[in-house]
Amino acid sequence: MQLVDFEIQHNTRIAANTYRILLSPGSSIPPPAPGQFVNIQLEGRYLRRPISVCDWDGQTLTLIYKAVGEGTKQLAGYAAGQRLNLLLWLGNGYDYSRQGTGDRRQDVGSGQGTGDRRQDVRDREGELRDGEQDSPLATSFLPPDSSNIPCSLSHPTSRIPCLLPPPSSLLIGGGVGVPPLYYLAKELLRAGRRPVAILGFNRADEVFYLREFAKLCETIVTTADGSLGQKGFVTHAMESVGNYDALYACGPEAMLKAIYDQAAPLPPGRAQFSFERRMGCGFGACMACSCRTLAGSKRICVDGPVLAREEIIWE
Numbered sequence: 123m124q125l126v127d128f129e130i131q132h133n134t135r136i137a138a139n140t141y142r143i144l145l146s147p148g149s150s151i152p153p154p155a156p157g158q159f160v161n162i163q164l165e166g167r168y169l170r171r172p173i174s175v176c177d178w179d180g181q182t183l184t185l186i187y188k189a190v191g192e193g194t195k196q197l198a199g200y201a202a203g204q205r206l207n208l209l210l211w212l213g214n215g216y217d218y219s220r221q222g223t224g225d226r227r228q229d230v231g232s233g234q235g236t237g238d239r240r241q242d243v244r245d246r247e248g249e250l251r252d253g254e255q256d257s258p259l260a261t262s263f264l265p266p267d268s269s270n271i272p273c274s275l276s277h278p279t280s281r282i283p284c285l286l287p288p289p290s291s292l293l294i295g296g297g298v299g300v301p302p303l304y305y306l307a308k309e310l311l312r313a314g315r316r317p318v319a320i321l322g323f324n325r326a327d328e329v330f331y332l333r334e335f336a337k338l339c340e341t342i343v344t345t346a347d348g349s350l351g352q353k354g355f356v357t358h359a360m361e362s363v364g365n366y367d368a369l370y371a372c373g374p375e376a377m378l379k380a381i382y383d384q385a386a387p388l389p390p391g392r393a394q395f396s397f398e399r400r401m402g403c404g405f406g407a408c409m410a411c412s413c414r415t416l417a418g419s420k421r422i423c424v425d426g427p428v429l430a431r432e433e434i435i436w437e
């Protein structure tokens with residue numbers, strides 16, 4: 123855990139009330155684990171605000187946050203060049219070390235692998251940066267004018283047929299539970315896994331990072347009102363996903379419970395759920411985030427936010 127000053131590179135709106143902030147640290151820092159979070163200090167506010175790591179490329183940290191209350195609205199007003207103090211890297215993150223590896227020779231999505239997963243991921247990141255044409259997989263559900271994704275999309279379907287053999291790692295995110303799964307998807311690819319993502323939102327104008335996910339893996343989007351992708355909830359989309367041997371979820375607690383109830387039986391530790399709790403200190407000192415689990419009382423900020431299916435008690 124360390125306190126680090128970052129400089130804001132960009133802080134831009136990417137969907138309804140939703141912002142992406144890119145931050146550069148002033149010094150060299152170790153990489154985060156997927157699912158970890160940072161605690162942001164905001165001028166004039168006693169409590170820091172916890173936000174999940176969405177991406178880290180060795181130089182730039184990406185966070186995506188929804189402006190919901192006073193602190194996050196204040197953050198949305200910050201401009202490039204301003205500095206932010208972050209406490210990092212917090213929490214346990216997702217543990218994908220207990221899984222076997224997938225077939226490294228098979229490229230994700232196109233079926234034409236280079237055999238070097240890191241290179242594949244770098245290639246995809248490069249395409250995203252350069253704004254090059256999407257892969258056929260991605261364009262199969264993105265409208266032609268998708269350069270400003272997300273926002274006012276009304277394309278009827280986003281389901282991409284599964285071109286990959288099982289097993290896969292199923293990633294399910296809802297709303298601002300989506301960001302940590304992006305960095306997780308990249309790390310799973312690096313580890314030779316095949317992520318499949320289900321991203322759930324209320325409406326099309328709330329959708330973000332669909333294009334970015336689609337560059338990495340098979341991606342299904344659902345909206346509650348059907349204005350983009352499959353109509354309904356992420357649990358509806360789960361029915362159409364084939365075999366998976368690991369599951370990682372992040373989002374509202376009601377969504378996590380529905381996923382928990384519907385998930386296929388998996389070996390211990392293979393289904394992991396990331397929880398949000400109101401936090402005080404963010405590093406285990408105040409007990410504000412304590413919750414009951416079958417493994418005893420846990421502080422979500424240090425023993426979580428990720429809990430294994432076997433230890434969760436729903437209250």
Ligand SMILES: Cc1cc2nc3c(=O)[nH]c(=O)nc-3n(C[C@H](O)[C@H](O)[C@H](O)COP(=O)(O)OP(=O)(O)OC[C@H]3O[C@@H](n4cnc5c(N)ncnc54)[C@H](O)[C@@H]3O)c2cc1C
Binds near residue numbers: 174175190301399
């Ligand atoms: C581990 C973790 C990761 C998170 N990751 C993200 C993310 O990637 N993107 C995102 O948009 N949001 C994320 N959140 C939720 C985010 O922390 C809250 O939306 C934010 O703190 C709200 O602050 P506010 O001042 O705008 O709201 P206010 O309601 O004014 O906040 C008042 C107080 O309550 C706390 N609080 C309010 N809502 C939450 C909440 N849902 N969870 C925890 N504390 C809360 C605030 O930190 C603050 O101390 C995460 C929360 C946790 C616990």
Ligand code: FES
Binds near residue numbers: 403
């Ligand atoms: S927020 Fe203080 S112990 Fe978790």
